[in-house]
Amino acid sequence: MKRKYFKKIPLLLFLIFPLFPTSAQTQPVGCDGELWLQKSEIMATETAKGEVTIPNFWWAKEQYDPFGGKLVRDWLTYPEEKRIDLVVNREFWSLMDYLGRYRFVNQFGMVAREYGYSLRVFNQQEKCLAIYAYDNSSNPPKWEINLEPNGQNSLQFD
Structure with a gap:
């Protein structure tokens, strides 16, 4: 009787902690959509530096x-x-070379990734400059940095 319970535990753990991101994370992340006017956003200036x-x-x-x-x-x-x-x-941003931009996006992207978030980088004119996002269309799924979101240049990694 104990064996039946042990066989069900891995399945139960898989249902609780899926291997792939949830549906909120698997949505393709692009540069379309509003930057400022969504009602669910929280701005950094609205939170105090010491506030978690x-x-x-x-x-x-x-x-x-x-x-x-x-x-x-x-x-x-x-x-x-x-x-x-x-x-x-x-x-x-314009003072940084390609590798400097990559390093910057990767560092901030890794922080976002730790919480299961994707990252988009914009300038003040709302032009999308880079994306750090989960690409579930690749096999196997990967995180991807795209420094030219409107072009073809991107780097994938596990």
Whole structure:
């Protein structure tokens, strides 16, 4: 009788903790959609630096902004879509080369990924500059960095 219970535990664990992201995470993340006007967003300026938010980008901003806090302007968190829109200063973004941008997006993307969130990077003019998102259309599914969301250039990794 004990064996029956042990055989059911892995199935139960799979149902509780699925191997792949939930449906909110498997939605394709692109640069379409409103940046500012969705009612479910939480802006960084609405939370105090010491206040715990999920995900918490205050630490990441202090650690990973290569211009001492001048690159990252703000971010919006969309808990229902499991997505973060990071707003950067266009002038400082243009000073970074491809590898600098990749490093920046990867570092912030890894923080977002720890909480199961995708990341989009915009400038103040609402132009999408980069995406760090889960691509469930590939086999096997992967996280992907796309530094030219409107073009063809992207890097995939496990």
